[in-house]
Amino acid sequence: IVQFIGVKRDVSVEVQIQEQMRHAQKMEAIGTLAGGVAHDFNNILAAIVGYTELVKAQVQDTRLRTNLEQVLVAGRRARDLVRQILTFSRQVEGERRPMQVQTIVREVLKLLRASLPATIEIHERVDLQCPTVQADPTQIHQLTMNLCTNAYQAMPDGGVLEVSLRQIEANAELREKYPHLQPGRHVLLSVADTGIGMDATLIDKIFDPFFTTREKGGGTGLGLATVHGIVTALGGVIGVESTPGVGSRFDIYLPALDTAQTAPQQRQPRTPRGNGERVLWIDDEKAILQFGKELLERLGYHVTIANGSLEGLELFRATPDAFDVVITDQTMPKMTGTQLARAIKQLRPKVPIVLSSGYSETLTDDEIRDSGIITMIEKPFTLNDMARAVRAALENRPELMKERDLPTID
Ligand SMILES: Nc1ncnc2c1ncn2[C@@H]1O[C@H](COP(=O)(O)OP(=O)(O)OP(=O)(O)O)[C@@H](O)[C@H]1O
Protein backbone atom coordinates (compact mmCIF):
# COMPACT_ATOMS: atom_id res chain seq x y z
CA ILE A 1 0.00 0.00 0.00
CA VAL A 2 1.44 3.28 -1.12
CA GLN A 3 -1.25 5.59 0.08
CA PHE A 4 -4.28 5.35 2.32
CA ILE A 5 -6.94 7.95 2.73
CA GLY A 6 -9.49 7.58 5.45
CA VAL A 7 -12.83 9.27 5.26
CA LYS A 8 -15.07 9.40 8.27
CA ARG A 9 -18.08 11.55 8.77
CA ASP A 10 -21.01 11.78 11.11
CA VAL A 11 -24.16 11.12 9.09
CA SER A 12 -26.61 11.13 11.95
CA VAL A 13 -27.67 14.71 11.19
CA GLU A 14 -28.38 13.83 7.55
CA VAL A 15 -30.39 10.80 8.55
CA GLN A 16 -32.39 13.00 10.87
CA ILE A 17 -33.04 15.59 8.14
CA GLN A 18 -34.08 12.86 5.69
CA GLU A 19 -36.45 11.49 8.27
CA GLN A 20 -37.93 14.94 8.80
CA MET A 21 -38.37 15.46 5.06
CA ARG A 22 -40.05 12.10 4.63
CA HIS A 23 -42.42 12.94 7.45
CA ALA A 24 -43.17 16.39 6.04
CA GLN A 25 -43.93 14.88 2.63
CA LYS A 26 -46.22 12.31 4.16
CA MET A 27 -48.14 15.00 6.04
CA GLU A 28 -48.35 17.10 2.88
CA ALA A 29 -49.82 14.09 1.03
CA ILE A 30 -52.41 13.47 3.74
CA GLY A 31 -53.28 17.15 3.64
CA THR A 32 -53.74 17.17 -0.12
CA LEU A 33 -55.84 14.02 -0.04
CA ALA A 34 -58.05 15.18 2.82
CA GLY A 35 -58.34 18.59 1.20
CA GLY A 36 -59.54 17.03 -2.04
CA VAL A 37 -62.17 14.95 -0.31
CA ALA A 38 -63.21 17.97 1.73
CA HIS A 39 -63.73 20.01 -1.44
CA ASP A 40 -66.13 17.46 -2.91
CA PHE A 41 -67.76 17.03 0.45
CA ASN A 42 -68.25 20.77 0.71
CA ASN A 43 -70.23 20.68 -2.53
CA ILE A 44 -72.48 17.96 -1.23
CA LEU A 45 -72.96 19.75 2.08
CA ALA A 46 -73.90 22.99 0.35
CA ALA A 47 -76.72 21.12 -1.35
CA ILE A 48 -77.84 19.36 1.85
CA VAL A 49 -77.92 22.55 3.91
CA GLY A 50 -79.37 24.64 1.07
CA TYR A 51 -82.24 22.29 0.26
CA THR A 52 -83.04 21.72 3.92
CA GLU A 53 -83.33 25.47 4.43
CA LEU A 54 -85.59 25.64 1.39
CA VAL A 55 -87.88 22.85 2.62
CA LYS A 56 -87.96 24.32 6.12
CA ALA A 57 -89.23 27.58 4.67
CA GLN A 58 -92.02 25.68 2.90
CA VAL A 59 -93.43 23.53 5.72
CA GLN A 60 -95.75 24.72 8.48
CA ASP A 61 -95.81 21.63 10.74
CA THR A 62 -93.74 22.50 13.83
CA ARG A 63 -92.62 18.92 14.43
CA LEU A 64 -91.32 18.63 10.90
CA ARG A 65 -89.62 21.97 11.26
CA THR A 66 -87.88 20.86 14.48
CA ASN A 67 -86.59 17.76 12.72
CA LEU A 68 -85.35 19.79 9.79
CA GLU A 69 -83.60 22.09 12.25
CA GLN A 70 -81.73 19.02 13.53
CA VAL A 71 -80.55 18.29 9.99
CA LEU A 72 -79.32 21.87 9.76
CA VAL A 73 -77.48 21.69 13.10
CA ALA A 74 -75.70 18.51 11.98
CA GLY A 75 -75.03 20.01 8.56
CA ARG A 76 -73.45 23.08 10.09
CA ARG A 77 -71.29 20.95 12.36
CA ALA A 78 -70.10 19.02 9.32
CA ARG A 79 -69.38 22.30 7.58
CA ASP A 80 -67.20 23.43 10.50
CA LEU A 81 -65.30 20.17 10.35
CA VAL A 82 -64.73 20.51 6.61
CA ARG A 83 -63.53 24.05 7.21
CA GLN A 84 -60.96 22.74 9.70
CA ILE A 85 -59.73 20.19 7.17
CA LEU A 86 -59.48 22.79 4.43
CA THR A 87 -57.61 25.12 6.79
CA PHE A 88 -54.99 22.64 7.90
CA SER A 89 -54.40 21.50 4.33
CA ARG A 90 -54.02 25.22 3.51
CA GLN A 91 -56.65 25.19 0.80
CA VAL A 92 -58.34 28.29 2.12
CA GLU A 93 -56.44 31.53 2.28
CA GLY A 94 -58.88 33.26 4.57
CA GLU A 95 -59.70 36.93 4.32
CA ARG A 96 -56.58 38.59 5.66
CA ARG A 97 -56.57 42.14 6.92
CA PRO A 98 -54.65 44.15 9.49
CA MET A 99 -56.06 43.09 12.84
CA GLN A 100 -55.40 43.11 16.58
CA VAL A 101 -54.87 39.70 18.08
CA GLN A 102 -55.65 41.13 21.54
CA THR A 103 -59.28 41.78 20.58
CA ILE A 104 -59.82 38.17 19.53
CA VAL A 105 -57.96 36.73 22.52
CA ARG A 106 -60.08 38.73 24.95
CA GLU A 107 -63.22 37.60 23.15
CA VAL A 108 -62.15 33.95 23.44
CA LEU A 109 -61.34 34.37 27.15
CA LYS A 110 -64.73 35.90 27.79
CA LEU A 111 -66.31 32.90 26.11
CA LEU A 112 -64.18 30.48 28.15
CA ARG A 113 -64.99 32.21 31.46
CA ALA A 114 -68.63 31.63 30.75
CA SER A 115 -68.25 27.99 29.79
CA LEU A 116 -65.34 26.43 31.73
CA PRO A 117 -65.95 24.87 35.15
CA ALA A 118 -64.88 26.79 38.28
CA THR A 119 -62.06 24.30 38.88
CA ILE A 120 -60.16 25.99 36.04
CA GLU A 121 -58.57 29.25 37.06
CA ILE A 122 -58.01 31.62 34.15
CA HIS A 123 -55.07 34.04 34.19
CA GLU A 124 -55.12 36.68 31.53
CA ARG A 125 -52.01 38.69 30.73
CA VAL A 126 -52.75 40.55 27.53
CA ASP A 127 -50.77 43.59 26.44
CA LEU A 128 -53.34 45.78 24.72
CA GLN A 129 -50.61 47.78 22.98
CA CYS A 130 -49.49 44.84 20.82
CA PRO A 131 -48.82 45.71 17.17
CA THR A 132 -51.28 44.61 14.48
CA VAL A 133 -50.81 41.50 12.37
CA GLN A 134 -52.03 40.70 8.87
CA ALA A 135 -54.39 37.76 9.37
CA ASP A 136 -57.91 36.39 9.09
CA PRO A 137 -59.67 37.12 12.43
CA THR A 138 -61.76 33.94 12.11
CA GLN A 139 -58.61 31.85 11.83
CA ILE A 140 -56.99 33.58 14.82
CA HIS A 141 -60.16 32.85 16.78
CA GLN A 142 -60.03 29.21 15.70
CA LEU A 143 -56.35 28.95 16.65
CA THR A 144 -56.80 30.46 20.14
CA MET A 145 -59.88 28.33 20.76
CA ASN A 146 -58.11 25.10 19.73
CA LEU A 147 -55.15 25.79 22.05
CA CYS A 148 -57.34 26.75 25.01
CA THR A 149 -59.60 23.73 24.52
CA ASN A 150 -56.57 21.42 24.58
CA ALA A 151 -55.27 23.13 27.73
CA TYR A 152 -58.62 22.73 29.45
CA GLN A 153 -58.87 19.08 28.41
CA ALA A 154 -55.39 18.47 29.88
CA MET A 155 -56.68 19.49 33.33
CA PRO A 156 -59.48 17.05 34.23
CA ASP A 157 -58.94 17.79 37.94
CA GLY A 158 -58.72 21.53 37.49
CA GLY A 159 -55.73 23.85 37.34
CA VAL A 160 -54.55 27.13 35.90
CA LEU A 161 -55.00 28.20 32.28
CA GLU A 162 -52.75 31.13 31.50
CA VAL A 163 -53.11 33.08 28.29
CA SER A 164 -50.64 35.82 27.59
CA LEU A 165 -50.02 38.09 24.64
CA ARG A 166 -47.08 40.42 24.20
CA GLN A 167 -44.81 41.87 21.60
CA ILE A 168 -41.34 40.46 21.05
CA GLU A 169 -38.37 41.22 18.81
CA ALA A 170 -36.97 38.24 16.91
CA ASN A 171 -33.33 38.73 17.84
CA ALA A 172 -30.39 36.45 16.99
CA GLU A 173 -30.84 34.35 20.10
CA LEU A 174 -34.49 33.67 19.43
CA ARG A 175 -33.83 32.97 15.77
CA GLU A 176 -31.25 30.43 16.72
CA LYS A 177 -33.94 28.60 18.65
CA TYR A 178 -36.46 29.01 15.81
CA PRO A 179 -34.59 29.05 12.46
CA HIS A 180 -37.83 29.70 10.51
CA LEU A 181 -38.60 32.87 12.45
CA GLN A 182 -38.40 36.02 10.34
CA PRO A 183 -36.32 38.87 11.72
CA GLY A 184 -38.27 41.79 13.18
CA ARG A 185 -41.21 42.44 15.49
CA HIS A 186 -43.61 39.67 16.40
CA VAL A 187 -46.68 39.13 18.50
CA LEU A 188 -46.27 36.22 20.92
CA LEU A 189 -49.37 34.36 22.04
CA SER A 190 -48.72 31.83 24.83
CA VAL A 191 -51.25 29.35 26.14
CA ALA A 192 -50.09 27.45 29.23
CA ASP A 193 -51.74 24.87 31.45
CA THR A 194 -50.88 23.00 34.63
CA GLY A 195 -52.25 19.75 33.24
CA ILE A 196 -51.03 16.25 32.45
CA GLY A 197 -48.20 17.37 30.13
CA MET A 198 -46.59 15.43 27.28
CA ASP A 199 -43.35 13.51 26.79
CA ALA A 200 -41.03 13.99 23.80
CA THR A 201 -42.46 11.06 21.79
CA LEU A 202 -45.96 12.47 22.08
CA ILE A 203 -44.87 16.02 21.18
CA ASP A 204 -43.40 14.62 17.95
CA LYS A 205 -46.86 13.55 16.79
CA ILE A 206 -49.28 16.18 18.06
CA PHE A 207 -49.28 18.36 14.91
CA ASP A 208 -50.05 15.42 12.62
CA PRO A 209 -53.54 15.59 11.14
CA PHE A 210 -55.90 13.06 12.74
CA PHE A 211 -53.49 12.26 15.58
CA THR A 212 -55.35 12.12 18.88
CA THR A 213 -55.00 10.43 22.26
CA ARG A 214 -58.61 11.08 23.14
CA GLU A 215 -61.09 8.25 23.39
CA LYS A 216 -63.07 7.24 20.33
CA GLY A 217 -65.46 10.01 19.39
CA GLY A 218 -63.66 12.42 21.71
CA GLY A 219 -61.52 14.30 19.23
CA THR A 220 -60.72 14.46 15.53
CA GLY A 221 -57.03 15.21 16.01
CA LEU A 222 -57.33 18.22 13.73
CA GLY A 223 -56.98 20.95 16.37
CA LEU A 224 -53.21 21.34 16.33
CA ALA A 225 -52.88 20.45 12.63
CA THR A 226 -55.16 23.42 11.97
CA VAL A 227 -53.14 25.66 14.29
CA HIS A 228 -49.99 24.61 12.43
CA GLY A 229 -51.58 25.30 9.03
CA ILE A 230 -52.72 28.78 10.07
CA VAL A 231 -49.44 29.80 11.70
CA THR A 232 -47.27 28.53 8.85
CA ALA A 233 -49.35 30.30 6.21
CA LEU A 234 -48.87 33.56 8.14
CA GLY A 235 -45.10 33.11 8.23
CA GLY A 236 -45.06 32.43 11.97
CA VAL A 237 -43.64 29.63 14.11
CA ILE A 238 -44.84 27.46 17.01
CA GLY A 239 -42.89 26.42 20.09
CA VAL A 240 -43.98 23.72 22.56
CA GLU A 241 -42.68 23.16 26.04
CA SER A 242 -44.05 20.46 28.27
CA THR A 243 -43.23 18.31 31.29
CA PRO A 244 -45.32 15.23 32.05
CA GLY A 245 -47.31 15.75 35.21
CA VAL A 246 -46.51 19.46 35.38
CA GLY A 247 -48.05 21.12 32.34
CA SER A 248 -47.56 22.46 28.81
CA ARG A 249 -47.06 25.76 27.05
CA PHE A 250 -47.67 26.55 23.39
CA ASP A 251 -45.95 29.67 22.03
CA ILE A 252 -47.25 31.16 18.78
CA TYR A 253 -45.05 33.79 17.11
CA LEU A 254 -46.84 35.85 14.46
CA PRO A 255 -44.98 38.49 12.43
CA ALA A 256 -46.21 42.01 13.23
CA LEU A 257 -47.51 43.99 10.28
CA ASP A 258 -44.33 46.06 9.82
CA THR A 259 -42.35 42.81 9.78
CA ALA A 260 -44.78 40.97 7.56
CA GLN A 261 -44.81 43.73 4.95
CA THR A 262 -41.48 42.51 3.63
CA ALA A 263 -42.61 38.90 3.77
CA PRO A 264 -43.93 37.13 0.67
CA GLN A 265 -47.26 36.38 2.39
CA GLN A 266 -48.04 40.08 2.11
CA ARG A 267 -48.62 39.86 -1.62
CA GLN A 268 -52.19 38.72 -1.02
CA PRO A 269 -54.33 39.79 -3.97
CA ARG A 270 -57.29 41.98 -3.15
CA THR A 271 -60.81 40.95 -4.01
CA PRO A 272 -61.78 42.90 -7.15
CA ARG A 273 -65.21 44.51 -7.08
CA GLY A 274 -67.93 45.08 -9.64
CA ASN A 275 -69.62 48.25 -10.72
CA GLY A 276 -73.21 47.34 -11.50
CA GLU A 277 -72.27 44.94 -14.31
CA ARG A 278 -75.07 42.52 -15.15
CA VAL A 279 -74.37 38.83 -14.56
CA LEU A 280 -76.38 35.83 -15.73
CA TRP A 281 -75.60 32.84 -13.49
CA ILE A 282 -76.69 29.39 -14.64
CA ASP A 283 -76.49 26.28 -12.44
CA ASP A 284 -78.77 23.36 -11.71
CA GLU A 285 -78.11 23.56 -7.95
CA LYS A 286 -80.48 26.04 -6.32
CA ALA A 287 -78.29 26.27 -3.21
CA ILE A 288 -75.27 27.32 -5.24
CA LEU A 289 -77.28 29.88 -7.19
CA GLN A 290 -78.62 31.54 -4.08
CA PHE A 291 -75.24 31.55 -2.41
CA GLY A 292 -73.54 32.86 -5.56
CA LYS A 293 -76.07 35.60 -6.14
CA GLU A 294 -75.58 36.85 -2.61
CA LEU A 295 -71.78 36.80 -2.96
CA LEU A 296 -71.67 38.72 -6.21
CA GLU A 297 -74.30 41.25 -5.21
CA ARG A 298 -72.23 42.03 -2.14
CA LEU A 299 -69.38 42.81 -4.53
CA GLY A 300 -71.45 45.27 -6.55
CA TYR A 301 -72.82 43.18 -9.44
CA HIS A 302 -76.40 42.84 -10.57
CA VAL A 303 -77.20 39.13 -10.75
CA THR A 304 -79.92 37.17 -12.58
CA ILE A 305 -80.05 33.45 -11.81
CA ALA A 306 -81.28 30.64 -14.03
CA ASN A 307 -82.02 27.13 -12.83
CA GLY A 308 -80.46 24.84 -15.44
CA SER A 309 -79.12 25.27 -18.97
CA LEU A 310 -82.46 25.44 -20.78
CA GLU A 311 -83.83 28.18 -18.54
CA GLY A 312 -80.51 30.01 -18.91
CA LEU A 313 -80.54 29.84 -22.68
CA GLU A 314 -84.14 30.98 -22.80
CA LEU A 315 -83.37 34.01 -20.62
CA PHE A 316 -80.37 34.92 -22.71
CA ARG A 317 -82.25 34.48 -25.99
CA ALA A 318 -85.04 36.78 -24.82
CA THR A 319 -82.65 39.68 -24.10
CA PRO A 320 -79.12 38.95 -25.31
CA ASP A 321 -77.97 42.49 -24.60
CA ALA A 322 -79.15 42.50 -21.00
CA PHE A 323 -76.08 40.70 -19.69
CA ASP A 324 -72.43 41.72 -19.50
CA VAL A 325 -71.11 38.32 -18.48
CA VAL A 326 -72.42 34.74 -18.18
CA ILE A 327 -71.41 32.24 -15.50
CA THR A 328 -72.35 28.64 -16.17
CA ASP A 329 -71.87 25.32 -14.48
CA GLN A 330 -70.42 22.52 -16.60
CA THR A 331 -72.37 19.46 -15.45
CA MET A 332 -76.08 20.01 -15.99
CA PRO A 333 -78.80 17.71 -17.36
CA LYS A 334 -80.00 18.18 -21.00
CA MET A 335 -77.15 20.49 -22.01
CA THR A 336 -73.63 20.85 -20.59
CA GLY A 337 -71.97 24.16 -19.82
CA THR A 338 -69.72 24.02 -22.88
CA GLN A 339 -72.67 23.22 -25.16
CA LEU A 340 -74.61 26.07 -23.63
CA ALA A 341 -71.65 28.40 -24.08
CA ARG A 342 -71.58 27.58 -27.79
CA ALA A 343 -75.30 28.30 -28.15
CA ILE A 344 -74.92 31.61 -26.33
CA LYS A 345 -71.98 32.60 -28.52
CA GLN A 346 -74.18 32.14 -31.58
CA LEU A 347 -76.66 34.63 -30.20
CA ARG A 348 -73.99 37.16 -29.19
CA PRO A 349 -70.43 36.22 -30.11
CA LYS A 350 -68.68 38.74 -27.88
CA VAL A 351 -70.25 37.96 -24.51
CA PRO A 352 -67.65 36.77 -21.95
CA ILE A 353 -68.30 33.41 -20.29
CA VAL A 354 -67.06 31.89 -17.03
CA LEU A 355 -67.31 28.12 -16.66
CA SER A 356 -67.46 26.53 -13.21
CA SER A 357 -66.70 22.85 -12.85
CA GLY A 358 -66.38 20.28 -10.10
CA TYR A 359 -63.12 19.21 -8.53
CA SER A 360 -62.61 16.14 -10.67
CA GLU A 361 -64.06 17.19 -14.02
CA THR A 362 -61.50 17.74 -16.72
CA LEU A 363 -61.98 19.50 -20.03
CA THR A 364 -59.56 19.63 -22.94
CA ASP A 365 -58.10 22.95 -24.05
CA ASP A 366 -59.86 22.51 -27.43
CA GLU A 367 -63.24 22.11 -25.80
CA ILE A 368 -62.68 25.26 -23.80
CA ARG A 369 -61.42 27.34 -26.73
CA ASP A 370 -64.16 26.18 -29.11
CA SER A 371 -66.89 27.22 -26.73
CA GLY A 372 -65.41 30.67 -26.21
CA ILE A 373 -64.97 30.34 -22.48
CA ILE A 374 -62.67 32.96 -21.05
CA THR A 375 -62.14 31.75 -17.52
CA MET A 376 -62.62 28.51 -15.65
CA ILE A 377 -63.22 28.14 -11.97
CA GLU A 378 -63.25 25.09 -9.74
CA LYS A 379 -66.03 24.35 -7.27
CA PRO A 380 -66.30 25.11 -4.45
CA PHE A 381 -64.82 28.53 -5.04
CA THR A 382 -64.11 31.24 -2.54
CA LEU A 383 -65.52 34.73 -2.90
CA ASN A 384 -62.10 35.87 -4.05
CA ASP A 385 -61.89 33.15 -6.75
CA MET A 386 -65.25 34.08 -8.21
CA ALA A 387 -64.58 37.80 -8.02
CA ARG A 388 -61.40 37.37 -9.99
CA ALA A 389 -62.93 35.01 -12.54
CA VAL A 390 -65.72 37.50 -13.31
CA ARG A 391 -63.26 40.40 -13.50
CA ALA A 392 -60.94 38.40 -15.78
CA ALA A 393 -63.86 37.56 -18.08
CA LEU A 394 -65.20 41.11 -18.20
CA GLU A 395 -61.79 42.57 -18.98
CA ASN A 396 -60.93 39.67 -21.27
CA ARG A 397 -57.74 39.04 -19.34
CA PRO A 398 -57.65 35.33 -18.48
CA GLU A 399 -54.14 35.79 -17.07
CA LEU A 400 -55.72 37.56 -14.05
CA MET A 401 -56.65 34.10 -12.79
CA LYS A 402 -53.05 32.95 -12.75
CA GLU A 403 -51.81 35.80 -10.58
CA ARG A 404 -52.23 33.79 -7.51
CA ASP A 405 -49.78 34.05 -4.68
CA LEU A 406 -49.68 30.85 -2.74
CA PRO A 407 -48.63 31.00 0.88
CA THR A 408 -45.04 29.90 1.32
CA ILE A 409 -44.41 26.54 2.86
CA ASP A 410 -41.43 26.10 5.12
N1 LIG B 1 -52.14 21.20 26.36
C1 LIG B 1 -51.99 19.89 26.16
N2 LIG B 1 -51.63 19.07 27.18
C2 LIG B 1 -51.46 17.75 26.97
N3 LIG B 1 -51.64 17.13 25.78
C3 LIG B 1 -51.99 17.89 24.74
C4 LIG B 1 -52.19 19.31 24.85
N4 LIG B 1 -52.51 19.79 23.65
C5 LIG B 1 -52.54 18.75 22.81
N5 LIG B 1 -52.24 17.60 23.44
C6 LIG B 1 -52.15 16.25 22.84
O1 LIG B 1 -52.10 16.39 21.45
C7 LIG B 1 -53.12 15.60 20.81
C8 LIG B 1 -53.54 16.28 19.53
O2 LIG B 1 -54.21 17.52 19.80
P1 LIG B 1 -55.24 18.12 18.75
O3 LIG B 1 -55.78 19.38 19.31
O4 LIG B 1 -54.56 18.17 17.42
O5 LIG B 1 -56.34 17.01 18.65
P2 LIG B 1 -57.42 16.60 19.75
O6 LIG B 1 -57.49 17.64 20.81
O7 LIG B 1 -57.10 15.21 20.18
O8 LIG B 1 -58.76 16.58 18.90
P3 LIG B 1 -59.60 17.89 18.46
O9 LIG B 1 -58.74 19.08 18.72
O10 LIG B 1 -59.88 17.68 17.04
O11 LIG B 1 -60.80 17.86 19.34
C9 LIG B 1 -54.18 15.47 21.87
O12 LIG B 1 -54.97 14.32 21.67
C10 LIG B 1 -53.35 15.38 23.15
O13 LIG B 1 -52.87 14.07 23.34
Ligand SMILES: [Mg+2]
Ligand atom coordinates in the same frame (compact mmCIF):
# COMPACT_ATOMS: atom_id res chain seq x y z
MG1 LIG C 1 -57.70 19.70 20.33
